[in-house]
Amino acid sequence: MREPGFNTKAIHGRGGPEAEGAVSTPIFETTTFHYDTVEAGAALGLDRGEGYFYTRWGNPTTAALEERVALLEGGEMAIATGSGMGAISTVILGSLKTGDHLVAPRASYQAAHELFAQILPRYGIASTLLDTVVTEAYEAALRPETRVVYIESPNNPLLDVTDIAAVARLARAHGALSVADNTFASPYNQNPLLLGVDLVVHSATKYLGGHADVTAGLIVGSRNRVLALRPTFRIHGPVLDPFAAWLVLRGLKTLGLRMERQNANALALARALAAHPKVERVHYPGLPEHPGHRIAHRQMRGFGGMISIEVRGGLAAGARVVEALRTAVMAVSLGSVETLVTHPASTTSVTIPAADRARAGIREGLIRISVGIEEVEDLIDDFTQALEAA
Numbered sequence: 001m002r003e004p005g006f007n008t009k010a011i012h013g014r015g016g017p018e019a020e021g022a023v024s025t026p027i028f029e030t031t032t033f034h035y036d037t038v039e040a041g042a043a044l045g046l047d048r049g050e051g052y053f054y055t056r057w058g059n060p061t062t063a064a065l066e067e068r069v070a071l072l073e074g075g076e077m078a079i080a081t082g083s084g085m086g087a088i089s090t091v092i093l094g095s096l097k098t099g100d101h102l103v104a105p106r107a108s109y110q111a112a113h114e115l116f117a118q119i120l121p122r123y124g125i126a127s128t129l130l131d132t133v134v135t136e137a138y139e140a141a142l143r144p145e146t147r148v149v150y151i152e153s154p155n156n157p158l159l160d161v162t163d164i165a166a167v168a169r170l171a172r173a174h175g176a177l178s179v180a181d182n183t184f185a186s187p188y189n190q191n192p193l194l195l196g197v198d199l200v201v202h203s204a205t206k207y208l209g210g211h212a213d214v215t216a217g218l219i220v221g222s223r224n225r226v227l228a229l230r231p232t233f234r235i236h237g238p239v240l241d242p243f244a245a246w247l248v249l250r251g252l253k254t255l256g257l258r259m260e261r262q263n264a265n266a267l268a269l270a271r272a273l274a275a276h277p278k279v280e281r282v283h284y285p286g287l288p289e290h291p292g293h294r295i296a297h298r299q300m301r302g303f304g305g306m307i308s309i310e311v312r313g314g315l316a317a318g319a320r321v322v323e324a325l326r327t328a329v330m331a332v333s334l335g336s337v338e339t340l341v342t343h344p345a346s347t348t349s350v351t352i353p354a355a356d357r358a359r360a361g362i363r364e365g366l367i368r369i370s371v372g373i374e375e376v377e378d379l380i381d382d383f384t385q386a387l388e389a390a
């Protein structure tokens with residue numbers, strides 16, 4: 001029999017019945033689990049017994065989500081966390097110690113950037129933050145004490161693309177752990193573990209959940225690498241609630257359908273916006289003129305649902321366009337069924353000095369679009385009327 005496809009895996013996992021023959025995974029909303037003997041309890045606490053012990057250790061609903069995402073990412077094991085940052089901080093703090101060094105893009109997710117730039121130095125851990133994500137920049141930043149090489153591709157705000165296989169090879173040759181944030185692509189479009197990366201992290205708040213109604217994260221990798229992070233996870237405690245795990249599991253069943261539509265909508269909208277006279281530039285890895293297009297074509301199955309555009313007229317024009325949109329919703333976050341837009345220079349990055357904003361690629365007229373699953377004609381109409389109004 002052939003290897004099941006993405007949607008079959010997303011819906012059925014590895015197969016087999018749920019508890020009591022349920023078709024939908026039951027929600028085990030319980031913090032603790034009964035054991036029959038003190039020996040059995042001791043074994044469970046040490047991870048040696050069959051069954052569950054305490055929800056911070058593990059929970060059947062959460063375990064079903066972990067198994068499903070591990071399957072979709074091509075990993076052996078996963079840990080579900082209460083947020084994407086719970087996953088990222090568990091991996092980073094669980095893999096580094098005083099004296100170690102990390103290499104990461106400067107333009108990584110804002111809170112991840114603050115972890116690298118502000119929290120790690122308090123523990124005597126140094127970071128080199130790269131202004132460009134070309135492989136040569138990663139190579140030049142490696143030091144003898146580099147222990148983690150961090151990738152986010154495509155990333156904010158210009159959808160820069162990293163050659164994941166090349167950077168993973170560099171890290172491995174150097175004896176460093178490679179970690180990729182696969183939130184923007186989702187496992188439907190890209191599997192960094194299959195490109196040689198050691199660990200994948202996700203904000204499941206975005207595409208995996210897919211409906212802007214649950215905050216969650218995941219860490220995925222080989223059994224040994226994931227087990228190595230368990231003590232940090234259990235001690236720091238960014239646990240995912242079983243009901244939230246169930247919401248992500250429900251979202252996962254339609255991830256393939258949503259991503260297929262979001263890939264197509266984003267490409268069509270990117271093309272339409274590129275042809276609009278009020279749009280100076282469109283950043284989308286699916287357009288041949290995007291600097292990362294060739295690499296994206298090689299390592300991704302689809303180019304994703306995230307687009308950035310630069311409108312003519314700077315800060316004021318950017319703000320006017322996002323305020324004039326009627327269908328697209330002005331809100332942070334991404335990866336949901338509805339189209340979401342942000343104008344970083346006037347909102348999420350307003351506290352960053354203009355020079356630093358420019359260095360990070362956040363130009364005054366830059367608008368970030370998380371393309372939803374609406375009819376693309378409606379989205380093109382909406383952006384067209386907003387650009388005319390601005």
Ligand SMILES: *Cc1c(COP(=O)(O)O)cnc(C)c1O
Binds near residue numbers: 083181184216
């Ligand atoms: C949102 C996001 C995160 C953080 O996830 P939370 O669930 O908000 O903690 C990390 N990385 C990327 C790329 C994100 O978009």
